[in-house]
Amino acid sequence: MEKHIVLLPGDGIGPEVTKAAKNVLQAIADRYHHSFTFESHDIGGAAIDHHETPLPEDTVKAAKKADAIFLGAVGGPKWDQLPGHMRPEKGLLGIRKQLGLFANLRPVKAFQQLLHASPLKQEVVAASDLLIVRELTGGLYFGEPRERRNNGKTVVDTLAYERSEIERIVDQAFQSAQVRRKHVTSVDKANVLESSRLWREVVEEKKHQYPDVTVEHMLVDAAAMKLVTNPAYFDVIVTENMFGDILSDEASVLTGSLGMLPSASLNERGVGLYEPVHGSAPDIAGQDKANPLASILSVAMMLKHSFGMEEEAEQLEAAVQEVLDEGYHTADIDLVGGTVVSGSELARRVVDQISTSDTTENIMRCYV
Numbered sequence: 001m002e003k004h005i006v007l008l009p010g011d012g013i014g015p016e017v018t019k020a021a022k023n024v025l026q027a028i029a030d031r032y033h034h035s036f037t038f039e040s041h042d043i044g045g046a047a048i049d050h051h052e053t054p055l056p057e058d059t060v061k062a063a064k065k066a067d068a069i070f071l072g073a074v075g076g077p078k079w080d081q082l083p084g085h086m087r088p089e090k091g092l093l094g095i096r097k098q099l100g101l102f103a104n105l106r107p108v109k110a111f112q113q114l115l116h117a118s119p120l121k122q123e124v125v126a127a128s129d130l131l132i133v134r135e136l137t138g139g140l141y142f143g144e145p146r147e148r149r150n151n152g153k154t155v156v157d158t159l160a161y162e163r164s165e166i167e168r169i170v171d172q173a174f175q176s177a178q179v180r181r182k183h184v185t186s187v188d189k190a191n192v193l194e195s196s197r198l199w200r201e202v203v204e205e206k207k208h209q210y211p212d213v214t215v216e217h218m219l220v221d222a223a224a225m226k227l228v229t230n231p232a233y234f235d236v237i238v239t240e241n242m243f244g245d246i247l248s249d250e251a252s253v254l255t256g257s258l259g260m261l262p263s264a265s266l267n268e269r270g271v272g273l274y275e276p277v278h279g280s281a282p283d284i285a286g287q288d289k290a291n292p293l294a295s296i297l298s299v300a301m302m303l304k305h306s307f308g309m310e311e312e313a314e315q316l317e318a319a320v321q322e323v324l325d326e327g328y329h330t331a332d333i334d335l336v337g338g339t340v341v342s343g344s345e346l347a348r349r350v351v352d353q354i355s356t357s358d359t360t361e362n363i364m365r366c367y368v
């Protein structure tokens, strides 16, 4: 199969983890006789430095033509003092909006080998396997007006949703639940926010189209607590953009590190942008310490969702599992024992596994 992939490395550790993603894609192509071609473009701070805008037109044009997109991360202290519309993060929000990537799927499941790496009790972590379905192109991160008024003494952000925007993400959540354990928890703040009350109405209406799925509502503060006390309670969580952003970093604690959590952002045509959940980690950038596994597991999601390559995706996940089984991990994983290696070394070991392993062990991790 021939596929064209646009790489958007971005800033900080973004280029390091993007290199890992590209290398595993190439290894998969070699092993399965596919032809993957790559094209890199600037986004975020790198784009500000080179093109004076966080989202150059060329980047959007290339992304629109790609079979799939991989994004590293954007942002960093160098650009923190720029006005909102010129910040690196605006590039990320912009590409999500321009490609209509409304559905952000963030699966959370710990590898057996990393159960001890979480500060939570091992038995709490072991039983958890959940999917956060985060609305990605509306809500608080996009609402207008957003401005300072009254000589800077008053500030306004806006949480706005069209009913249709809520409907499509709720549909996505129900459909994801249908191929998982058939339970949806819709997370909101309906005791305070009008937007959450419309969200609840939509979920109540939509549930009749999915009689095989059970659904409940949960307030976001209680959901944050339950995520770390009883994560096994959840199957699919569907929620507003900012709630999903915050809850997913919290949920990453189950996996042992934010550096383990992959994501897929999909539009109505099924076009996907794949990115680790973490940011540009300026504190470790340039030191070859970044855990590449969130990015490598995002590639597995790309293979599955954008290319329909189930076997290849499983092979990739099996390679990650094998490398962890051998005890290798990066420094962000807090484990007694095992061997701490650099990010590039860990990625190289995954590539070697893909190239040499003759196992096609089926380890379906329910990344749906």
Ligand SMILES: NC(=O)C1=CN([C@@H]2O[C@H](COP(=O)(O)OP(=O)(O)OC[C@H]3O[C@@H](n4cnc5c(N)ncnc54)[C@H](O)[C@@H]3O)[C@@H](O)[C@H]2O)C=CC1
Residues within 6 Å of the ligand: 013, 072, 073, 074, 075, 076, 077, 089, 092, 258, 259, 260, 275, 276, 277, 278, 279, 280, 281, 282, 283, 284, 289, 290, 291, 292, 294, 332
């Ligand atoms: N998708 C994106 O591009 C995102 C960008 N950001 C941006 O990233 C910058 C830094 O934000 P932070 O709040 O520090 O969040 P962050 O996610 O970059 O880092 C939080 C902590 O997790 C660690 N970490 C993150 N990814 C890691 C990895 N792969 N391996 C090992 N350790 C890892 C970092 O070292 C840091 O201690 C900001 O400019 C922010 O706006 C933040 C989140 C997402």
Ligand SMILES: CC(C)CC(=O)C(=O)O
Residues within 6 Å of the ligand: 089, 092, 093, 141, 245, 277
């Ligand atoms: C620019 C931010 C909205 C990125 C982020 O934190 C995320 O998407 O998880």
Ligand SMILES: [Mg+2]
Residues within 6 Å of the ligand: 245, 246, 249, 277
């Ligand atoms: Mg985030």
